[in-house]
Amino acid sequence: MEADLVQRIFLGSSEIRQIRLGERMGGCGPYLIFKLLQDPTSKDLAHKLRYAHFCHVRLCPTCMWRRCLAWRARFYQAWPNIQKEYPTARYLHLVLTVPNCYVENVRDVMTQMSEAWRKMHNRRTWPFLGFIRSFEITRDKKGLAHPHIHALLMVESKYFATDLGLYRNREMWRKEWASALNVPKESLIHPYVRAVREKDRKASSDLVLEVAKYTMKGSDIIKWTRTGPGKEWFLELDRQVRGIRSVTLGGVIRKFINEDEISDLEMLEQDKVATGDFLNDLHYDWFPKEKHYIRTKVLSVVESEWWNRREKEWTEKRSS
Numbered sequence: 001m002e003a004d005l006v007q008r009i010f011l012g013s014s015e016i017r018q019i020r021l022g023e024r025m026g027g028c029g030p031y032l033i034f035k036l037l038q039d040p041t042s043k044d045l046a047h048k049l050r051y052a053h054f055c056h057v058r059l060c061p062t063c064m065w066r067r068c069l070a071w072r073a074r075f076y077q078a079w080p081n082i083q084k085e086y087p088t089a090r091y092l093h094l095v096l097t098v099p100n101c102y103v104e105n106v107r108d109v110m111t112q113m114s115e116a117w118r119k120m121h122n123r124r125t126w127p128f129l130g131f132i133r134s135f136e137i138t139r140d141k142k143g144l145a146h147p148h149i150h151a152l153l154m155v156e157s158k159y160f161a162t163d164l165g166l167y168r169n170r171e172m173w174r175k176e177w178a179s180a181l182n183v184p185k186e187s188l189i190h191p192y193v194r195a196v197r198e199k200d201r202k203a204s205s206d207l208v209l210e211v212a213k214y215t216m217k218g219s220d221i222i223k224w225t226r227t228g229p230g231k232e233w234f235l236e237l238d239r240q241v242r243g244i245r246s247v248t249l250g251g252v253i254r255k256f257i258n259e260d261e262i263s264d265l266e267m268l269e270q271d272k273v274a275t276g277d278f279l280n281d282l283h284y285d286w287f288p289k290e291k292h293y294i295r296t297k298v299l300s301v302v303e304s305e306w307w308n309r310r311e312k313e314w315t316e317k318r319s320s
């Protein structure tokens with residue numbers, strides 16, 4: 001499993017901080033406990049999360065994937081309000097890259113890219129209402145790092161009008177990005193741009209999945225960490241991306257979507273408002289092959305009491 005592999009790499013590091021990350025990753029999300037609740041009048045059943053543990057390590061494959069789903073859920077929930085206030089808004093997917101660099105320089109390159117993005121965003125000619133942006137880093141065959149920005153851009157539909165001069169083709173994007181980075185445009189490849197069909201909530205929120213990309217794909221990590229240099233590369237990447245935000249929001253999108261770190265509850269895309277009478281506690285285990293949680297048992301009265309006591313202790317600890 002990807003998470004086990006990453007955990008082993010961290011545990012094999014010579015740096016105390018990274019060994020600690022490996023320890024923290026142990027037991028990331030293997031089981032969940034839910035309360036099964038029933039509405040006294042409608043008799044509807046609802047699940048309320050009682051216990052989950054996610055390690056929140058930046059490069060943990062489990063957490064990266066869950067965070068990504070949670071960003072999509074946030075966007076999906078905000079969609080009706082965005083539509084109400086900006087009924088004609090459209091969305092674009094933009095990918096901006098720079099030439100590949102040494103993994104030891106990733107942090108500096110990401111800082112330059114963020115700075116260039118800010119510059120573009122502050123220009124008077126910037127036609128976009130808001131954005132969601134993230135960094136993804138891949139590794140090429142020679143072992144160089146390839147950092148790129150994925151962005152979802154929100155724009156008024158007049159952007160596409162042929163006579164207003166707001167629309168940008170790929171060459172215009174390349175020019176704009178090169179001038180913001182202060183490099184010759186010939187040193188950059190043409191950015192990838194694609195517009196989402198009008199008012200398609202599913203396509204737009206799927207785009208968030210694409211944009212709120214995990215910093216590094218778990219399957220990629222597996223591919224090149226079999227060797228010693230690959231493992232070192234990964235540990236260096238962890239040092240480089242430390243403390244750098246993975247997802248950034250800008251413009252009017254911040255009015256609708258909360259920019260805080262993703263919580264454990266959101267990692268499970270749970271509805272926080274489940275209420276009703278308590279029926280049972282349910283235990284779910286994570287099945288890596290199926291890639292989802294499956295209910296494996298109903299807790300006994302004794303076990304439920306144990307959880308009650310634990311919960312009470314946690315609450316007391318938190319309030320003292």
Ligand SMILES: [Zn+2]
Nearest residue numbers: 028055060063
């Ligand atoms: Zn994790």
